[in-house]
Amino acid sequence: MMNYHKLLEKVSEYALDYFKTQNSKSFIYHNKKHTEDVVNKTTEIANHYQVNPHDLAMVCSAAWFHDLGYFIDPDHHESQSALLAESFLRAKEVDESDILIIKNCIMATHMPQSPNSLLEKIICDADLYHLGTDDFLKKDKAMQQEYNDFHHPHLNKSEWRQKSIVFLQKHQYHTDYCQQLLDSSKQKNIEILKSKVGNALDKVVQPEHKLDENIAVADVTPATDRPKIKKNKDKAIDDKPEKGIETMFRISSSNHQRLSDMADKKAHIMITVNSIILSALISLVLRRLNEYEYLLIPTIILLGVSVAAMTFSILSTRPSIPNGVFSKDEVDNKTVNLLFFGNFYKMGLDDYNYGMLKMMDDKEFLYGSLIKDLYSQGVVLGKKYRLLRIAYSVFMFGLIVSVIAFIIAVTFFSTNKPTI
Incomplete structure (x- = not known):
């Protein structure tokens, strides 16, 4: 059976050595630091979804490989990265099915992104995680410099910012984790870029200076259109608190x-472990206590500990359901929470529909229900x-007491000490 932890170690060693041998100062953005960031964010998102060790190794391996192809062909780096991964993994005798998963994850990062599986969505969001962070402007600047090193003519700041705005507006995160966590910050970065573009345009045309009539200023927004930019910006700012509130509710509910x-x-x-202990005590010890009377007290202690720990564990998972009925007065008074099934599962569809429509039409009722x-x-x-x-404390301390009791019983009260 493949040791996926070892495989991931070998993949990371290969990727880091590859960066050392291909050290190119032209790649200011797509460098070792970027790859390490993507691997870290891939791990973060994958852990959120509690993926199994196999899938974690697959998607993290893809993250290590996904940009190595830049050193071969920047314009087709995904396919080159996939070939590098395939060659390395075959040499390590990795299953063809696993190689295909890793290659698909790498190819999913190709723009425009179109991931299919959860693993592909994870690596796509990890690759562009920075779009919704405070580091975006710094990394966007590095990306511009790298772009200009490989393309002619160069794009100036204003042109690059407009290009970035279009990219950010078209981009969408594919996992609900990143949508809830990063969408509002990404929108904030869009507004920052728009404000910078607007300020740059204001500097191009100064009312107090006369422009030579023979000089045409290209791509300058007319003065009459500029208030519209400010208006849209103000509107977006006004919408931010509401979006932030909704994001807060989504993240909190998901975390809960x-x-x-x-x-x-x-x-x-806890239930499984104590079930095993109880089965062992009943089958091996209790029926032979007449031969080992000195073990009676330690056995009773251990039985009590196991039963108590199991009882508290069962109580922690035991569901409690309300009566499942609400009245129209409760809806009109906004005192019922229609977002919890326990409050409506015995109601008819018409009554539930009435309550939901009432709640959706009333912002205060809706947010109040979300809060409840x-x-x-x-x-x-x-x-x-x-x-x-309580269950874990009972089990931990009770187990210690039981072991001590068994030791004391065997040491001081056993006469012939027969073997069970």
């Missing part, structure tokens, strides 16, 4: 859901983790 899944997994682990839903998730999470903490 992930924490709830983690709690359920922890409870499952978020709060309810937090309350449930608090209860889950409180019970889980």
